Amino acid sequence: MSSLLIDNIGELSLCDDEFTVLTDAAVLAEDGRIAWVGPASQAPVADERVDAEGAAVVPGFVDTHSHLVFTGDRSAEFAARMAGRPYTAGGIATTMERVRAADDAELSANVSHLVRQMRSQGTTTVEIKSGYGLTVADEARALRIASEFTDETTYLGGHIVPPGEDADEYTALVAGPMLEACAPHAKWADVFCERGAFDVDQSRTILAAAADVGLGLRVHGNQLGHGPGVGLAVELGAASVDHCTYLSSEDVDALAGGDTVATLLPGVEFSTRSPYPDAARLLEAGVTVALASDCNPGSCFSSSMPLMIALAVREMGMTVAQALWSATAGGARALRRDDVGRVAVGCRADLVVLDAPSHVHLAYRPGVPLVRRVIGGSGLE
Numbered sequence: 001m002s003s004l005l006i007d008n009i010g011e012l013s014l015c016d017d018e019f020t021v022l023t024d025a026a027v028l029a030e031d032g033r034i035a036w037v038g039p040a041s042q043a044p045v046a047d048e049r050v051d052a053e054g055a056a057v058v059p060g061f062v063d064t065h066s067h068l069v070f071t072g073d074r075s076a077e078f079a080a081r082m083a084g085r086p087y088t089a090g091g092i093a094t095t096m097e098r099v100r101a102a103d104d105a106e107l108s109a110n111v112s113h114l115v116r117q118m119r120s121q122g123t124t125t126v127e128i129k130s131g132y133g134l135t136v137a138d139e140a141r142a143l144r145i146a147s148e149f150t151d152e153t154t155y156l157g158g159h160i161v162p163p164g165e166d167a168d169e170y171t172a173l174v175a176g177p178m179l180e181a182c183a184p185h186a187k188w189a190d191v192f193c194e195r196g197a198f199d200v201d202q203s204r205t206i207l208a209a210a211a212d213v214g215l216g217l218r219v220h221g222n223q224l225g226h227g228p229g230v231g232l233a234v235e236l237g238a239a240s241v242d243h244c245t246y247l248s249s250e251d252v253d254a255l256a257g258g259d260t261v262a263t264l265l266p267g268v269e270f271s272t273r274s275p276y277p278d279a280a281r282l283l284e285a286g287v288t289v290a291l292a293s294d295c296n297p298g299s300c301f302s303s304s305m306p307l308m309i310a311l312a313v314r315e316m317g318m319t320v321a322q323a324l325w326s327a328t329a330g331g332a333r334a335l336r337r338d339d340v341g342r343v344a345v346g347c348r349a350d351l352v353v354l355d356a357p358s359h360v361h362l363a364y365r366p367g368v369p370l371v372r373r374v375i376g377g378s379g380l381e
Contacts, residue, residue, distance in 0.1 A: 003028060004029045005049045007026035007049065008053060008054060010055055011057070016343075019325055026038065026042075027351065028046055032376060033347065034344060034346065034348070036345065056358050058359050059124075059352070060351060060374065060375075061122045062123075062124070062332050063125065064263055066118075066126055066293055068114045068115070068296075069133075069146055074091070077091065092160050096132050107141075111145060118303045120374070121306055121369075122371045123293075123303075123377070124340070124376055129155075130143050130156050134160070139156075147185050153186050155210065157206075158171070158174050161198070176209070179213065188217065189215040190219065191206045193232055194224050194229065204232060207219070208236070217239060218233075220241075221244065222244050223243035223245050223246075226247075230247065237258070240261045241260055242294075244282070245276075246275075247281075247282075259288075262282050262287050262288070264289060264326070265293070266312050279312060289326045290326050290333065291308045292305075293305060310323075320363045348376055350376035
């Protein structure tokens with residue numbers, strides 16, 4: 001059994017329910033799991049030692065929403081949005097065409113590059129969706145590629161209806177032969193329940209079929225306007241409903257009364273100039289909130305969870321402690337996991353040593369590379 005001691009920690013954020021912060025702390029890991037947490041002066045002997053040199057240590061970030069299996073970018077689309085100009089290219093359909101034309105090696109190389117980028121910024125657990133192939137073969141290979149990098153793979157055949165296809169016929173494909181091909185490579189299923197994508201009945205059909213074959217459920221909902229996505233997610237017991245930009249009082253009440261996590265994606269609002277969700281409203285109602293990057297080539301090409309924390313604090317009414325908790329323990333709850341996102345005995349020893357004395361610097365110094373060292377994060381080496 002190999003052991004590692006991280007000591008001389010100036011500030012250790014446990015990210016437990018009370019958001020406990022320890023000073024002059026240490027953590028002992030054995031075979032990649034946390035075996036002891038306490039005062040540095042009482043730390044046990046270990047095979048190896050990491051001296052945090054008085055810096056802050058936080059749990060590894062848990063990024064529960066990303067679309068990494070793609071190639072190319074859509075920077076022209078972003079530039080047009082920022083300049084206030086109309087953009088008539090194909091959006092998601094543009095990426096779909098490039099993914100269909102790419103070989104496996106090109107797609108895998110891009111995922112590998114982005115996952116390394118995420119890890120360098122402190123992400124130790126990542127969810128990766130399909131959704132840019134939108135054929136049976138392309139969705140299945142996207143999930144096979146994603147599974148090389150994470151166990152948290154999500155089938156998103158229900159991303160958009162490909163141009164020229166009938167929505168109901170495509171829904172039947174997504175809920176039938178495509179699901180059958182993709183389910184062996186997926187842990188979750190997701191659907192974009194939104195105007196211009198899938199209506200509530202089509203979304204329910206896809207999610208119900210996915211649940212029948214044992215996949216957990218996730219929903220893209222309420223991003224572009226008020227709609228049924230949040231209500232559907234709560235009704236079906238989805239682990240998470242993501243975006244939540246436009247929420248009615250009924251939506252907030254439904255989230256507060258269920259166990260579906262509201263996953264907020266502030267990088268999307270930053271990159272699209274959309275209004276930011278009111279995280280404070282959700283927290284005051286007792287809703288569990290997670291933060292994620294939604295790294296994708298169209299609406300948010302950022303892999304930085306520290307940026308998401310800073311945006312949540314600056315633009316969504318969160319305290320730094322709330323934002324850090326949502327980027328770690330909140331993300332774990334959105335994946336229905338209790339072994340990541342917090343510093344506790346039995347959890348994975350996924351830790352981030354900051355080049356800062358306090359976790360507050362994650363929002364206080366936005367854009368600064370504050371991640372000094374990442375420990376753990378199996379699969380994100």
